[in-house]
Amino acid sequence: MQHFFTLLSARNIELMRDKATWSWNIVFPVILILAVATLFGDKDTQIFKVGVIGPENAAISALKSVRYVQFIDYQDTETALPKLKHHQIDLLVQGGSATRYWLNEESAQGYLLEKILLTTGSQWQKQVVTGRPVRYLDWVLPGILGINIMHTSLFGVGLAIVRLRKNGVLKRLKATPVNAFEFLSAQVISRLSLLLITIIGQVMVLNLLFDFFMEGSYWLLFIIIALGALSLISLGLIAASRSGNEEVTIGLLNLITWPMVLLSGIWFSLEGAPMWLQKVALALPMTHILNATRAVMIDGAGVAGVRTELLVLLGLTLIFLTIASMRFKWHEE
Known part of the structure; x- marks a missing residue:
């Protein structure tokens, strides 16, 4: 046991002298937790994802008043439609003067979002896409x-x-x-x-x-x-x-x-x-x-x-x- 405690003491002294190692073990977890809390800790849980093309209009503004919906801006339909096709977003809407929306009818979340969308009172033009869902x-x-x-x-x-x-x-x-x-x-x-x-x-x-x-x-x-x-x-x-x-x-x-x-x-x-x-x-x-x-x-x-x-x-x-x-x-x- 004397040998054991001697070696244990020597190793502890070695570690204490190695300031870079033990200070890193103390500081790094704190930095990591602070980073996660700052970047992701204060956001509400988003249940639905809606893609948006074009400028915002009154209909889209009304839709954005719904909680737990995340809105993602896209430049064009060529980029957004594959996302909808593979269930990576639940609905795609186009603002401006052309109030259109695209729906994947195989998506359960898209079905619910369509019901919410139609309550805004605007005249929406519906288009349908299909595709294998991306798990x-x-x-x-x-x-x-x-x-x-x-x-x-x-x-x-x-x-x-x-x-x-x-x-x-x-x-x-x-x-x-x-x-x-x-x-x-x-x-x-x-x-x-x-x-x-x-x-x-x-x-x-x-x-x-x-x-x-x-x-x-x-x-x-x-x-x-x-x-x-x-x-x-x-x-x-x-x-x-x-x-x-x-x-x-x-x-x-x-x-x-x-x-x-x-x-x-x-x-x-x-x-x-x-x-x-x-x-x-x-x-x-x-x-x-x-x-x-x-x-x-x-x-x-x-x-x-x-x-x-x-x-x-x-x-x-x-x-x-x-x-x-x-x-x-x-x-x-």
């Missing part, structure tokens, strides 16, 4: 796969490099002809290959079990996943470029992952959220991965439809790799 499982599947990609990419490559640096392996590699770019490239390709094999297996099994919604090309989906994983692996290299402390690196990686978990649309859509929040989300690589993945799987988008997301992910990858190469150290600072 929440279909919508959230890219988010679940995205979490797996994110954690495998960031923590897998990040902690592996930190351990090599901590154990002195990188210091010995510095004496060889290998340069930082070659070493980091090998780490990236190795992690990416393993990740892609894993994701392909997961997608095949999940498709057999749940017959998830897939409107687009599997090849394009594969390209999006590969490029997204590459960008996240490159981001993980930045976090591990200098540190030799695993606890600090884990804290830094958590700092990187949690904003993406909260703001990238993994569990819920940011449509209807404040515009500043949507702009912040666009700075995160996971947002572009999920937007492109859902566009292909649910909307059947082609390369042109996800071109912006692909270019952003490619650009972020090049930026992250450049920063990681410039910051990389063989030995612990």
